[in-house]
Amino acid sequence: xxxxxxxxxxxxxxxxxxxxxxxxxxxxxxxxxxxxxxxxxxxxxxxxxxxxxxxxxxxxxxxxxxxxxxxxxxxxxxxxxxxxxxxxxxxxxxxxxxxxxxxxxxxxxxxxxxxxxxxxxxxxxxxxxxxxxxxxxxxxxxxxxxxxxxxxxxxxxxxxxxxxxxxxxxxxxxxxxxxxxxxxxxxxxxxxxxxxxxxxxxxxxxxxxxxxxxxxxxxxxxxxxxxxxxxxxxxxxxxxxxxxxxxxxxxxxxxxxxxxxxxxxxxxxxxxxxxxxxxxxxxxxxxxxxxxxxxxxxxxxxxxxxxxxxxxxxxxxxxxxxxxxxxxxxxxxxxxxxxxxxxxxxxxxxxxxxxxxxxxxxxxxxxxxxxxxxxxxxxxxxxxxxxxxxxxxxxxxxxxxxxxxxxxxxxxxxxxxxxxxxxxxxxxxxxxxxxxxxxxxxxxxxxxxxxxxxxxxxxxxxxxxxxx
Amino acid sequence: xxxxxxxxxxxxxxxxxxxxxxxxxxxxxxxxxxxxxxxxxxxxxxxxxxxxxxxxxxxxxxxxxxxxxxxxxxxxxxxxxxxxxxxxxxxxxxxxxxxxxxxxxxxxxx
Numbered sequence: 325x326x327x328x329x330x331x332x333x334x335x336x337x338x339x340x341x342x343x344x345x346x347x348x349x350x351x352x353x354x355x356x357x358x359x360x361x362x363x364x365x366x367x368x369x370x371x372x373x374x375x376x377x378x379x380x381x382x383x384x385x386x387x388x389x390x391x392x393x394x395x396x397x398x399x400x401x402x403x404x405x406x407x408x409x410x411x412x413x414x415x416x417x418x419x420x421x422x423x424x425x426x427x428x429x430x431x432x433x434x435x436x437x438x439x440x441x442x443x444x445x446x447x448x449x450x451x452x453x454x455x456x457x458x459x460x461x462x463x464x465x466x467x468x469x470x471x472x473x474x475x476x477x478x479x480x481x482x483x484x485x486x487x488x489x490x491x492x493x494x495x496x497x498x499x500x501x502x503x504x505x506x507x508x509x510x511x512x513x514x515x516x517x518x519x520x521x522x523x524x525x526x527x528x529x530x531x532x533x534x535x536x537x538x539x540x541x542x543x544x545x546x547x548x549x550x551x552x553x554x555x556x557x558x559x560x561x562x563x564x565x566x567x568x569x570x571x572x573x574x575x576x577x578x579x580x581x582x583x584x585x586x587x588x589x590x591x592x593x594x595x596x597x598x599x600x601x602x603x604x605x606x607x608x609x610x611x612x613x614x615x616x617x618x619x620x621x622x623x624x625x626x627x628x629x630x631x632x633x634x635x636x637x638x639x640x641x642x643x644x645x646x647x648x649x650x651x652x653x654x655x656x657x658x659x660x661x662x663x664x665x666x667x668x669x670x671x672x673x674x675x676x677x678x679x680x681x682x683x684x685x686x687x688x689x690x691x692x693x694x695x696x697x698x699x700x701x702x703x704x705x706x707x708x709x710x711x712x713x714x715x716x717x718x719x720x721x722x723x724x725x726x727x728x729x730x731x732x733x734x735x736x737x738x739x740x741x742x743x744x745x746x747x748x749x750x751x752x753x754x755x756x757x758x759x760x761x762x763x764x765x766x767x768x769x770x771x772x773x774x775x776x777x778x779x780x781x782x783x784x785x786x787x788x789x790x791x792x
Numbered sequence: 793x794x795x796x797x798x799x800x801x802x803x804x805x806x807x808x809x810x811x812x813x814x815x816x817x818x819x820x821x822x823x824x825x826x827x828x829x830x831x832x833x834x835x836x837x838x839x840x841x842x843x844x845x846x847x848x849x850x851x852x853x854x855x856x857x858x859x860x861x862x863x864x865x866x867x868x869x870x871x872x873x874x875x876x877x878x879x880x881x882x883x884x885x886x887x888x889x890x891x892x893x894x895x896x897x898x899x900x901x902x
Contacts (some may be wrong), residue, residue: 664895694894739894749799750873763892778889779802788802789794792875 336597344589347615348582353655354631356380359617363627366580366609366620375627382656384619387630580610581619582632588614618654631655639664647673647699663698666691672699681712690738697741706761709733709743720771722746724791726757728771740766744774749791793882798874800889801832801841809851809860809883831859831869831886839872848879850886859886 360378367374381387588611594600595607613620618630635653639645643665644652650659650673661673671678672692676699684700687693700708714733722728729745741763748758764774776786793805829850831841843850847867851860861884869877 742892749797762889765892778891779797779804779887780890781802781804786802787795788797790877791797792799792871792877 362612383654383658
């Protein structure tokens with residue numbers, strides 16, 4: 325029984341945090357040899373027969389499509405339109421438009437010749453975009469939802485049958501001996517009732533219990549505090565929410581890989597630093613997989629595995645972010661466009677000149693709408709205000725007699741945009757003064773108050789003796 | 793005590809650089825240009841609000857984003873586009889102009 329962590333062990337927190345952040349955010353090509361070995365190991369450790377076939381996919385998206393094509397056998401033999409529908413139904417509508425020909429090419433490259441042959445006649449049409457469009461048009465949203473749900477359920481179930489076995493056998497073999505009945509029951513319940521939960525959540529809670537059992541309560545607290553705050557939470561913050569959610573919410577619901585960095589960091593720390601080898605033995609395959617590939621969907625006889633992202637751009641808060649190109653991209657071309665973590669259609673980033681006042685007006689999602697307005701204003705802040713007919717609510721002059729104007733633009737389902745229009749204090753080469761807009765909080769209704777706010781002052785306190 | 797504004801920078805007199813912050817603020821000098829302290833850098837233009845005469849110390853927050861200026865002798869605040877301002881001896885807070893965004897307040901970048 326380990327009762328205390330040494331200073332040397334505590335010093336390793338940072339090392340493990342950094343190491344796993346790098347794993348979670350890696351944009352290196354997958355190391356296929358190591359990944360395939362890890363997958364085999366993963367099956368063996370979960371007491372599942374090794375997969376007969378490991379299929380590589382260019383992205384989690386392709387992986388999801390391939391998974392649906394391969395596993396949904398009944399639908400493979402139905403008519404082409406419904407096959408197309410079922411294939412597409414596995415994909416959330418938010419990523420529909422992300423399907424491009426290179427992704428489809430990668431999907432087809434990933435599917436074995438025999439499978440391809442079997443489905444060719446019925447699925448062929450789904451490869452070209454006109455069919456995709458017609459399917460989309462012919463399947464209205466209510467039909468779409470029901471098809472999608474039924475397909476997802478059947479696929480999820482088949483995944484879980486395998487995965488849950490592995491999880492359970494591991495949990496039970498290592499926990500049963502020492503964890504009380506109530507804990508066992510709660511773990512069992514958690515696993516059973518969380519078919520739709522992510523794999524990591526249930527594995528994490530189960531394995532955590534078994535590690536907990538190996539250390540005393542006081543050390544456990546110590547470790548939890550230390551490891552959680554230094555390793556777990558920070559890795560999670562850097563990798564987890566922002567990247568994980570965006571990528572896997574879009575495409576896949578059940579896969580293991582580099583984005584499990586948070587909890588694998590936790591256990592690898594115990595394994596390597598604290599020496600809990602036996603307790604963490606079953607995780608070795610997963611750890612090696614996470615270090616070498618994007619993510620895998622284990623099934624009986626077949627395991628699908630994805631490449632890692634090859635482009636990853638984030639803002640200072642770790643959210644997916646790029647105002648010029650894809651924030652996240654995979655080798656087959658599947659990409660996620662996002663600004664400060666808000667996922668947006670591709671054109672908002674790549675062709676912002678296509679954004680119109682009308683498109684902004686009809687956008688229902690207020691986060692996307694904000695991004696569209698920012699992009700509309702990319703060359704000239706205040707352009708949206710001017711073009712959309714904002715209301716002038718205050719006119720004033722500053723201490724040098726230069727005009728100040730305050731505008732408001734009301735938005736549906738979002739706070740109003742309030743901006744003050746001011747004149748530059750320095751002269752342009754031709755002797756004129758440039759105007760510019762500064763956005764201020766929506767409660768401000770005086771132009772002078774707005775200017776004062778921009779310097780953290782009030783009308784009473786903002787009185788520069790000299791301004792140049 | 794008077795306050796001053798040079799473009800997107802507001803120089804506000806203060807009684808004291810916060811006592812409790814003393815240990816957190818470290819004088820910076822000679823960034824990029826020898827013997828110059830740079831109060832703010834325009835990202836797109838490359839222009840800067842700077843003091844070259846060595847008569848002031850910029851106290852930069854180690855844990856916060858607040859900046860203070862300790863003027864030891866009358867000094868000149870210069871900028872490529874704005875007229876020079878003479879700052880008398882004293883203690884000041886340097887406030888960068890900000891803009892509002894629903895996603896968070898940020899500094900003006902000229």
